Amino acid sequence: MSRLTGNQESTAKGLTGMYAPTVPAREFTARSGDGVRFPVEVHGDAADPAVVLAHGWTCSTLFWAPVIRELTASGLRVVVYDQRGHGRSPAAATPQAYTTAMLADDLCAVLDVALEPGERAVIGGHSMGGMTLMAAAGRPQLAEHGAALMLCSTGAQHLTGQARVIPLRSERARHVAHRALLGASAPLGPVTPLTRKALAYGTLGPRPLPETAEATARIVHACPTGVRSAWGGVLAGLDLAAKVPYLKAPTAVVTGTRDRLTPLPHARRLAAMLPDCTGVHELEGRGHMTPLEEPGSVSAVLTGLARDHLTGATQGSAAATTMKESA
Template sequence: MSPVAPLTSGPFAAPEPAATRQVTSSTGARLHVEEFGPADGPTVVLAHGWTCGIAFWAPVARALAADGVRVVAYDQRGHGRSPATPGRYSTQALADDLCAVLEAVLGPEQRAVVGGHSMGGMTIMAAAGRPALVRHAAAAFLCSTGARRLSSEARVLPVPGGAGPRGLAHRLLLTSSAPLGPVSSVSRAMLAYATMGPGSAPERIEACARIVHACHRKVRQGWGRVLTGLDLSEQVPRLTMPTAVLAGTRDRLTPLSHARELVAALPHCVGVHEKRGLGHMTPLEDPESVTDVLRGLVADHLKPSGADTAADVTKESR
């Protein structure tokens, strides 16, 4: 059990799920999955980022569920209620897990909007071209993420000497297993500087800190090692479904250059959203903007329930 207590009230507390389930990935990882909103609504599947969890999507899930959207979110392996799988940290594992969730929560012909933040976006890229994603993803959403050169382009540590020394410093940061300890005023300030835009409200910083501090240090290190060597640039052109991109202009972990590189490589980009003043934790910093993008993808790319049946009836009556 994590010593960091989750928020239990307010807009950043996780809403009560309408359903929960356990999904087993092809590599044996057990994944905790939660659903929000009506079971018969259009579906959005969300993958969170490094050191986060289902709770990271709380304000987005709550807003979409209120709109009648079925929101499916899962804890990446080792995060939240999904136990760690030793020795199984890789981009292939990320893709395996996402595909397992899609197959478990969607019918054979059912489609969804699939969104990911940070490592969750990398998860979608890693799964590009896989039959499960091609079959089930009507549209995709890449939020505050990048495909390569994460260490060298990060701007968390102001290291002089160019990309080489800066990249080394960020690799050491990403792969550290040092315990974060309890949430404190110092850790809140450090986390806010590294991951959020200036002027983030205290309640948003608190929610972010509780989520990140709850991640086990060995899991943080294991996935950090994957991120330091990440190169999914050849996967991005394989994301042929309509894809929207959102990024903050003050993101120090995946600066805006990553989003612009994704946009240039995507075959079917349907929206670029550069949010002024936001950092890396955009779904917590500005859940309204993130929700609006997902809401638009649902409206544009998911047919209402019964639409196919109605169309077939019309054709047969002619």
């Protein structure tokens, strides 16, 4: 039986090449603070150092396929899961139940089940996944397991006014327009040339590869409408700036220079607020979906963090392991 169900299985069939789904070596079941259970995938050898990844709004574990391939080839074990309501993770009972605390609860549940007590890992998040790490700042699980962090294509506050998807001159006008866009409850419908082009404009750089635009559209269109709208409402009012200084671990920031959803100033502000920023990696000409647009560069940042902060540490049930050289 396929591990994928419903919309996700249909979506996976249309993903090819480096975007084709990866098959996990193992699966666990995490139980979050509200009692909801959801699957956690582990890719790679159990003895290898661990990287835990949280995807963004309207995506799923399918989003990480090209990065998973890069990381496992470099001798890393990769843990991924679906954010609440995305992919195979159950939706919340009501739209009001979606909160940044839920994001943090679910990540902590993943760390509890997928890592051994005291095991250190590199933990990264893209977009809403990066906000998940910010929401979990100060949680004991993040302190215990987070040897280093990556915040990718994300921001801590003022998302709607500073976004550039709708290019209005006034920040106030952009705030109103983007707030309506994030909370929209209209179905996206099937992937067509028109919807693919519109989504690529908002989420990718100016000259995306056709296969990247196709993968982006298939993954985003698979997100349930109600889930997309509910989480969009959370993002519209997001303010996690006070949490960022509590991310004590060494943290790399990754951003696309043509990101319309979380433009470059967000990355620079995060870098200024972080206690230990290892650098801002600006991917020239890339948009918001940097792990799909340039998976090699995103993977290189994660591999570098693992090499600097995990090599020689005890990982899982294995004694000190030596990482393979990155391709």
